[in-house]
Structures are given as C-alpha cells and as structure tokens.
Amino acid sequence: MQLHDMNIDAFQARLASGEAKPLDWWQACRERIEARESEVQAWEFLSPEVGHAPAEGALRGVPVGVKDIIDTCDMPTAWGTGGYMTSDGSLVDAAVVTLLQQQGALVLGKTVSTEFAYFTPGKTRNPHDTSRTPGGSSSGSAAAVADGMVPLALGTQTAGSIIRPASYCGIYGYKPTFDTVSTAGIKPFAPSLDTLGWFARHIEDICTTFSTLTRAPAIEALPDLTGIRVGVCSLPGNEALNADVTQALRQAQERFEKVGASVVVLPFDARFDDLVEHQKVVMAYEASQSLASEYQHHAQQMGPKLVELIQQGLALSYARYREAQRATTELRQLLSRRFDVDVDVILAASAQGVAPIGLGATGDPLFCRAWTLLGVPCLNLPISQGEQGLPVGVQLIGDRYDDDRLLSIARTLMRAQTG
Amino acid sequence: MQLHDMNIDAFQARLASGEAKPLDWWQACRERIEARESEVQAWEFLSPEVGHAPAEGALRGVPVGVKDIIDTCDMPTAWGTGGYMTSDGSLVDAAVVTLLQQQGALVLGKTVSTEFAYFTPGKTRNPHDTSRTPGGSSSGSAAAVADGMVPLALGTQTAGSIIRPASYCGIYGYKPTFDTVSTAGIKPFAPSLDTLGWFARHIEDICTTFSTLTRAPAIEALPDLTGIRVGVCSLPGNEALNADVTQALRQAQERFEKVGASVVVLPFDARFDDLVEHQKVVMAYEASQSLASEYQHHAQQMGPKLVELIQQGLALSYARYREAQRATTELRQLLSRRFDVDVDVILAASAQGVAPIGLGATGDPLFCRAWTLLGVPCLNLPISQGEQGLPVGVQLIGDRYDDDRLLSIARTLMRAQTG
Incomplete structure (x- = not known):
C-alpha cells in the first residue's frame, strides 16, 4: 500500500471500504522516519507507542507531528531549548492536540522547534538539500511533512514561522x-501575534484540517475562478526579490489567469511600509x-539572538508599543476595505528566495511580518522551483475570517493545474 | 505602624526614609489574614515564607495576591477546581508574577478563583457581609484586597470577573x-477576551501597578477636569438597573461636574445592543x-454551568462565531471614533446592584460583557453605597490603549473629592 501520496479524505475512504486499517498510515510513517530521520532530524521526540486504534473521526488514523512548543501530557516538551528547560509532560494536552485526537488523529511525536520559536535553530535539515535550513521556527514540522514522514504537522507563526519553512520545504x-x-497549552511569545497553523503536502488536507478544527463546513473547490480578482502589491523588501521569487510570482499569476481570475495591481497606502517595523x-x-x-x-543559557530581542523589548517604551498597535488597528481596517472593494485574495512573496545554505540560521521572515501583524489568513503555495531545483513558494492572503474563501480559491487553483 | 491605609508610593517613601523595613507590610498582611481568613476565606494557598527581603523596585515590599489560575513555580495551582486538577508548581512562574517580583513585590499566596474562572464559586465570602458573594471569578483577590489582607491582587476578566467583584467588594x-x-502562564478560557488586571484599595496603587508593568510614565493627577467630557449611554440591561446603581451613577456624574467635567448623553448605534450576545x-x-x-x-467533575457553557460552545457554528468577531471589529471602530470626537471617558454601571445574598452564585457579568469584548480599559470606582450600606461601584471606560488618560482622569476625580 502506497501511503506517501495519500491525502486524508482518500485514506478515510480506504478505511471505510476496508482497504486500509486504522494504524496503516501510522506504521508507514514510522518506517519512513526510521529510514530518513538520521538525515533530516525533524523529531525532538517520537511517541513510543500508538495506543489503541481510533474508531472514528474526520482524521481517523491520520498521523500528526506536534511542534515542541505545544504541550503534551504523555511526551516531553523542551520548547526548542535543547534541554535547559524541559517538562516531562504537562498536566493536560494543549487544546489543539485534544481536538485532533478527538477526531481520530495519532500524535506521532514532537517536532523540532527553534528556541522558544524564535531564531536559534535546532538540528533539522532541509530534506531537499541537507546542507540548507528548513526554515524556522516550525523547522521539524515543515521538514517532516516535506520528507513524507507525516502527512500533517502543527506549527505556529509569530513573524514568519509557518509560511517561510513551507516555502523552503516545498x-x-x-x-x-x-x-x-x-493557543491554550502553547508557549506564548507575543500573544498579539502568536497563531497556530499547520503543514501538509496536499491542499485538500489543509482544508480538511481547517474544517475539522473550526467545525466549519467542508471547503469545496469552485468550477473555475472566473471573476476572482487577485491583488499583487509592492511591499517593503520587494526590491530584494530575487529572480526565483519573481518567477514564482509570475507563474502563480499565469496559473490564476488560466482559470479565469484577473490579476490587479493594488497600490498600497504608504503607511503599510511601516508595518514591518511595527511588527518588530x-x-x-x-x-x-x-x-x-x-x-x-x-x-545565561539562551541563544544570543533571543537575549538581544528581549533586551530590545525591555528598552522599548510603552508609547512606542502603543503607537504600533494603534497603527495596526487602522491598517487592518484599510486592508479590510480593500478586500471588500478591490480584490478577493492577495498574492505575495513567501520568502526572499530558496532555502539559504547553512544550518546556523533559519532565513528571514521579512515578507511575513506585515501579514502576521494584520492577523489575516496566509497560505504558502508550493508552486515553483528556483536554483538547483529547490522549492520556492508564494503566499496567498485573504481577509480576516475569510479563511474558507481563501482556501476554496487555493484549492481550485492548485487542482485546476494538476488535475 | 498602621499599614491598613497605606498606599504603595507612601510605603516606598517610608522605606526610603528608614521609617519602615521591607518586610513590614508583608508581616502586617499576614497578621490580618491570621485574624480574618476564617471569616473571609479568600486564600487557596498561603506562601509559607517570604524569602529574602527585596532590595529595590517600584513595588519593593508590596505584598500581592495571585489568582489561582495564574502559574507559580513554588506554590500549587488548582484553577478553582477544588482539587480535581492540581499542579504542585509550574516549571516557571507566569510572566506577570516575575514582572511584579522583579520590582520587589512579595507574593503572599494564591487567591480563590471560581472553576477555571467561570461561574462555579469557591469558598470566599464578601467581607462586607459574609452571607453574600464577593462576586467572581476573581473572588479571593477582590475579597482579600477589600478586607485589608493585601494591598494589591491580580485578577482576570473574560466577561466581568474583575469589575463585578470590585463593585461588590467596594x-x-x-x-x-x-x-x-x-497572559503567559495564565490558564486560557477565551483567548480573544481573557485580560489580566488587578485590584487595590487606592487609585494611586492601580496607577502605580499599570506604570510598573507596562513601563509607561507615572500617571499624574490633573489640576481639574475642565473640558473633560463624560459620556453616559443606554446599553442592554440598563432597564434592569436598580435604585442603588442609579444613585451611584448620579453621584459619579455629580462628582465629575463638581471638578469641571461635562456629562454628555451618548446615543449608541443600535448594533451595540448585540454585543452582549456576541460576547457570549x-x-x-x-x-x-x-x-x-x-x-x-x-x-464528570466539572460544575454543571461550565459543562453547559462548553456544550453550548460545541453546538455553535463557525459561521456564528465569525459573525460575532466581524461585528466586534466594526463596533470597535465605531466606538473608537466616539472617543475621538464626542467623549473622553464613558461612565456605566458595573453590576445590577449590591452583592447578591448567597454563596452559590457570583452575580451576573451582564454590564461588563460588551466592554470586555470591545477590548477597552475599564476601571471600577468604589463610589457609592446601596442597601444596608453595601458597596456599589460604577465603571469608567476609556478608548483602547488610552489607559493612561483614563487612569489620570479617575485619579483626579477620586482625589478631588476626598482631598
């Protein structure tokens, strides 16, 4: 049974027909990890046993990786500290872990995080080229999903910790x-920004997980994207875009136009330029x-970048913090009006290029900072390849609470091309 | 040395002049607790020892009570469960506990919370009349401060868990x-709403704690309130106001007018009527x-009201949740415009009347739900007395991130009258 390319709904269908058993996918993932973990090093801890086979649920038998800043009661959590702070197990699981398990998901283990989900990297390597970073902070989750070790894994984003590793890992x-x-049971870093999300190899699995966790109706593909307006915009840092990213954005635009969408240039208010600084x-x-x-x-044990950030924070005045929050409130309104009037989704760069060489840093979250601060839903589409055939993604951005529309458009786009 | 009426700044002055020693206030609080705890029952756990005397900080030697849904590493936390879920101590203290201790505060113990800060009451009684509830969910913190057991205590508000007990306890x-x-290290209940706050017997101590925790400049009183516009408005539930609350609001208005402020009626958009339902x-x-x-x-061990709430939540659709969040975003903007144009602060009821008789319930958060959902700063002013001389408060509400202005106005108002 070939499970590497399986998606969640197809596996549920196999379970229903008796072609698969509830622990098959778990077993296949364990075998893949056994074969590949020494190369990729995506896992901080592997659950020693599966427990009993799940009887039901939308995620019945789906193995899942849990970022190691998310509490688990039967597995340790070390928050990417490399051991200077470790819990043998929390009193209760993080809420999202229970919500997934209640739907039949099987937690395979804890995936490597950078230190408290900031910049100090863990051991994980990019499965496309092990001399390169997988991105961070959700390094292990992105690498494990990309390498086929697990179909679904949880991450968090405070600056660019989901979108960037997804782009680097394809x-x-x-x-x-x-x-x-x-986020109950997830280590807070910046509570105004910290957002729980997830990685998958299939757009359908991103959609199924959204519906399952929120109890929203299933996300359906549209017949085509006629009438859909895709905004492209010039934002800070765009001058640094390299050829790979420019090509990925062009490919995405062409793909949108092929299925009936129109691409419109969205002139942005000059105040949007300040969002990156406000996010910092x-x-x-x-x-x-x-x-x-x-x-x-x-x-004394913390990485120097984390110490530097905390000291920067301690030196900031309340007035400066408040200025950033007030500006953000205004710009959220402006952006929301754009979504009401001008565009359905926005297309933007996910990162500056392919995954950088070296494991000493996890890349720059520059292109994600503004969107995270605005609280809008963001989806990395693994749409292109850059130098040496390495993955380059683009992100699709929707209006706040318009997740279902964003996902529906993405599903239509990605399946129209390959289907 | 009479410490019952001391405020934080006056104690710091005594420490500086050598009239007081760093552990004096702690000792006085312990004596008060010794004498009164069997009556009031505000404490879930008392710290066995003070540790070393603090050497410096804006809160040097200030005893503080910590609501029992807030993590402490050297004291147990039971989240108001009465023991069915207990931690002997967390790996690290909640962030706010460390921030207070870094300024020299002394954690006296953990104060009684309702179950997970919802409606199932703990053992605490109202110190003004022990047959009455102190309000909830921050029951122990409010009662301990009101009874002079501690000058400062932490609470949290998701619906009305700070303002209501403050009003009931005076x-x-x-x-x-x-x-x-x-809120790092504080048990989440509804992350869009959960807000950390505090109780004190002196407005100066509310201000000092705000400045200390945020690193904002000290809150100064104004010469008078000339030119300040105080909005009064009609909101859902106001028809239920009893005579005590009506009188408290009138007294507050008169007090404002005496120091030069003008009271203006704020006609509210009909959509504001829906905020209570959206908050629920x-x-x-x-x-x-x-x-x-x-x-x-x-x-199986949870109180029936909490089970009912969770089941209500599980029955809600994502669409209904999203509708509430979208409406809230719009109304936050509308309210913010009101603060820009029409008023400086809003005056409103804190609760339906004096503390209800009985310890089986903690009163209704009705008048707080909308303001908590809007995310605006709210301050209970212990301004009046109702039936049997029991306390009745009113709340003063400011614009988001305009805390310093709200506190400055309140400080001027309350001291102009009594000074």
Missing part, C-alpha cells in the same frame, strides 16, 4: 486568521514580557 | 486594554476549544 503551510484555533516592536515588547520568567532564570 | 478593579500585560458566542466557542483537554478528562 509544501503547503497555513496560518489561519489570528485566534481561529485556541510588538514582537519584542510582548516577548520581553511573556518570557520574563525564562529570561530571569535562563538568560 | 474597591478599585482595573482591566487594562486587551493584551496590555502578557465568542466566550462559549473559544472555551469549548480552549478547555477541550480538561473537558475530555474531567467532565
């Missing part, structure tokens, strides 16, 4: 509208509060 | 702008996610 990565799925302010100020206890007790 | 209770102080939807939907693990493992 898979789908989804950050829903802020606060769509509860909110992130540093809130992290310096949220990690106060960790910094108090473990500053 | 003290100041402050809920700052949403997300102003990190957001709270139930998010709680049914956030407490998924607790519900999975402890449903």
Whole structure:
C-alpha cells in the first residue's frame, strides 16, 4: 500500500471500504522516519507507542507531528531549548492536540522547534538539500511533512514561522486568521501575534484540517475562478526579490489567469511600509514580557539572538508599543476595505528566495511580518522551483475570517493545474 | 505602624526614609489574614515564607495576591477546581508574577478563583457581609484586597470577573486594554477576551501597578477636569438597573461636574445592543476549544454551568462565531471614533446592584460583557453605597490603549473629592 501520496479524505475512504486499517498510515510513517530521520532530524521526540486504534473521526488514523512548543501530557516538551528547560509532560494536552485526537488523529511525536520559536535553530535539515535550513521556527514540522514522514504537522507563526519553512520545504503551510484555533497549552511569545497553523503536502488536507478544527463546513473547490480578482502589491523588501521569487510570482499569476481570475495591481497606502517595523516592536515588547520568567532564570543559557530581542523589548517604551498597535488597528481596517472593494485574495512573496545554505540560521521572515501583524489568513503555495531545483513558494492572503474563501480559491487553483 | 491605609508610593517613601523595613507590610498582611481568613476565606494557598527581603523596585515590599489560575513555580495551582486538577508548581512562574517580583513585590499566596474562572464559586465570602458573594471569578483577590489582607491582587476578566467583584467588594478593579500585560502562564478560557488586571484599595496603587508593568510614565493627577467630557449611554440591561446603581451613577456624574467635567448623553448605534450576545458566542466557542483537554478528562467533575457553557460552545457554528468577531471589529471602530470626537471617558454601571445574598452564585457579568469584548480599559470606582450600606461601584471606560488618560482622569476625580 502506497501511503506517501495519500491525502486524508482518500485514506478515510480506504478505511471505510476496508482497504486500509486504522494504524496503516501510522506504521508507514514510522518506517519512513526510521529510514530518513538520521538525515533530516525533524523529531525532538517520537511517541513510543500508538495506543489503541481510533474508531472514528474526520482524521481517523491520520498521523500528526506536534511542534515542541505545544504541550503534551504523555511526551516531553523542551520548547526548542535543547534541554535547559524541559517538562516531562504537562498536566493536560494543549487544546489543539485534544481536538485532533478527538477526531481520530495519532500524535506521532514532537517536532523540532527553534528556541522558544524564535531564531536559534535546532538540528533539522532541509530534506531537499541537507546542507540548507528548513526554515524556522516550525523547522521539524515543515521538514517532516516535506520528507513524507507525516502527512500533517502543527506549527505556529509569530513573524514568519509557518509560511517561510513551507516555502523552503516545498509544501503547503497555513496560518489561519489570528485566534481561529485556541493557543491554550502553547508557549506564548507575543500573544498579539502568536497563531497556530499547520503543514501538509496536499491542499485538500489543509482544508480538511481547517474544517475539522473550526467545525466549519467542508471547503469545496469552485468550477473555475472566473471573476476572482487577485491583488499583487509592492511591499517593503520587494526590491530584494530575487529572480526565483519573481518567477514564482509570475507563474502563480499565469496559473490564476488560466482559470479565469484577473490579476490587479493594488497600490498600497504608504503607511503599510511601516508595518514591518511595527511588527518588530510588538514582537519584542510582548516577548520581553511573556518570557520574563525564562529570561530571569535562563538568560545565561539562551541563544544570543533571543537575549538581544528581549533586551530590545525591555528598552522599548510603552508609547512606542502603543503607537504600533494603534497603527495596526487602522491598517487592518484599510486592508479590510480593500478586500471588500478591490480584490478577493492577495498574492505575495513567501520568502526572499530558496532555502539559504547553512544550518546556523533559519532565513528571514521579512515578507511575513506585515501579514502576521494584520492577523489575516496566509497560505504558502508550493508552486515553483528556483536554483538547483529547490522549492520556492508564494503566499496567498485573504481577509480576516475569510479563511474558507481563501482556501476554496487555493484549492481550485492548485487542482485546476494538476488535475 | 498602621499599614491598613497605606498606599504603595507612601510605603516606598517610608522605606526610603528608614521609617519602615521591607518586610513590614508583608508581616502586617499576614497578621490580618491570621485574624480574618476564617471569616473571609479568600486564600487557596498561603506562601509559607517570604524569602529574602527585596532590595529595590517600584513595588519593593508590596505584598500581592495571585489568582489561582495564574502559574507559580513554588506554590500549587488548582484553577478553582477544588482539587480535581492540581499542579504542585509550574516549571516557571507566569510572566506577570516575575514582572511584579522583579520590582520587589512579595507574593503572599494564591487567591480563590471560581472553576477555571467561570461561574462555579469557591469558598470566599464578601467581607462586607459574609452571607453574600464577593462576586467572581476573581473572588479571593477582590475579597482579600477589600478586607485589608493585601494591598494589591491580580485578577482576570473574560466577561466581568474583575469589575463585578470590585463593585461588590467596594474597591478599585482595573482591566487594562486587551493584551496590555502578557497572559503567559495564565490558564486560557477565551483567548480573544481573557485580560489580566488587578485590584487595590487606592487609585494611586492601580496607577502605580499599570506604570510598573507596562513601563509607561507615572500617571499624574490633573489640576481639574475642565473640558473633560463624560459620556453616559443606554446599553442592554440598563432597564434592569436598580435604585442603588442609579444613585451611584448620579453621584459619579455629580462628582465629575463638581471638578469641571461635562456629562454628555451618548446615543449608541443600535448594533451595540448585540454585543452582549456576541460576547457570549465568542466566550462559549473559544472555551469549548480552549478547555477541550480538561473537558475530555474531567467532565464528570466539572460544575454543571461550565459543562453547559462548553456544550453550548460545541453546538455553535463557525459561521456564528465569525459573525460575532466581524461585528466586534466594526463596533470597535465605531466606538473608537466616539472617543475621538464626542467623549473622553464613558461612565456605566458595573453590576445590577449590591452583592447578591448567597454563596452559590457570583452575580451576573451582564454590564461588563460588551466592554470586555470591545477590548477597552475599564476601571471600577468604589463610589457609592446601596442597601444596608453595601458597596456599589460604577465603571469608567476609556478608548483602547488610552489607559493612561483614563487612569489620570479617575485619579483626579477620586482625589478631588476626598482631598
């Protein structure tokens, strides 16, 4: 039985027809991990046993990887600290872990995170080229999904920690509208920004997971995208786009136009240029509060980049923080009006190029900062290849709470081409 | 040394002059608790020892009570469950606990919370009349401060869990702008709503705590309130206001007018009437996610009201949740425009009347739901007395991120009268 290319709905159909058993996918994933983990190093901890076979649920028998900043009661959590802070197991699982398990999902283990989901990398390598970073902070989740070790894995994004690794690893990565799925049991970094999301190799699985976690109706593909307006815009950092990303954006535009959508240039208010700086302010100020206890007790063991961020945060005034929050509120309204009037989705770069060489850094979240601050849903589409055949993604962005429309458009786009 | 009426700044002055020693206030609080705890029952756990005397900080030597849904590493946390879920101590303190301790505050113990900060009451009684509820969910914090057991205590508000008990107990209770102080290490209930705040007997201490936690400049009183416009409005439930609350609102208006402010009637958009229902939807939907693990493992031990809320949440559609969130976004903008154009602060009821008789319920958060959903800062002013001389408060509401202005106006108002 070939499970590598299976999607969740197809597996459910096989279970229903008796062609597959509930633990088949779990077993196939364990075998893949056995064969590949020494190369990829995506896992912080592997669950020693599967427990009993799930009897029902929309995710029955679906193996899932859980980022190691997410609490689990029967597995340790180390928050990417490499061991200077470790819990043998929390009193209760994070809410999302229970929600997935209630639908029959099987937690395969904890995936490598950067230190407290900031910049200090873990051990994980990019499965497309093990000399390159998989991106961060959800490094292990992205690499494990990309390598076929697991069909679904949880990540979080505070700056660019889902979209960037998804782009570098050539898979789908989804950050829903802020606060769509509860972060209860997930280590806070910057509570105004921290968003739970997930990775998959199939757009259908991104959609199924969204519907399952939110109890929203299933996301259906549209007949075509006639009448859909795709906005492209010039945002800070775009001048740094390399040829690979420019090509990926052009390919995405062409693909949209082939299925009836129109591409419109969205002139952006000059104030949007400040969003990247505002995101940095909110992130540093809130992290310096949220990690106060960790910094108090473990500053000596922390990576220098995290220490630098916390110190930046401690040096920020409340007035500057407030200025950033107020500007964000205004720009959210402006953007929302754009979605009401001008466009259905926005197409933008996910990262500056293919995954950088080296494991000492995880790449730059520049292109994600503004969208995360705005709280809008973002989806990486693994749409192109750049230098040396390495993956390059683009992100599709929707209006807040318009996740179902964004996912429906993405599903139509990606299946129209390959179907 | 009479510490019962001391405020934080005055104690710091005494420390500086050598009139007081760093552990004096702690000792006085312990004595008060010794004398009164059997009556009031505000504490879930008392710290066995003070540790070393603090050497510095804006809160040097200030005893503080910590609501028992807030993590502490050297004291147990039971989240108001009465023991069916208990932690002997977390790996790290909640962020706010460390932030207070870094400023020299002394954590006296954990104060009684309702079950997971929802409606099932703990053992605490109202110190003004022990046959009455202190309100909830921050029951122990409000009662302990009101009874002089501690000058400062932490609470949280998801519906009305700071403002209502502050009103019932006759003290100041402050809920700052949403997300102003990190909730890292605090049990999530409804992450879009959960807000950390605090109680004190002196408006100065509310202000000092705000400045200390946010690193904002000190809140100064104004010479008078000339030119300040105080909005009064008709909101859902106002028809249920009893005579005590009507009188408290009138007294507050008169007090404002005496110091130069003008009171203006604020006609509210009809859509504001829906905010109470929207708050209930957001709270139930998010709680049914956030407490998924607790519900999975402890449903049999949970109070019936909490089970009912979670089941309501599980029955809600994503579409209804999204409708509530979208409407809230719009109404936040409308309210913000009101603050820009029409008023400086809004004056409104804190609760339906004095603390109800009985310990089986904690009163109704009706008048707080809309403001919590809007994310605006709210301050209970202990301004009046109702039947049998029991306290009745009113709340003063400011624009989002305009906390310093709200507190400055409140400080001027309350001191102009008594000074």
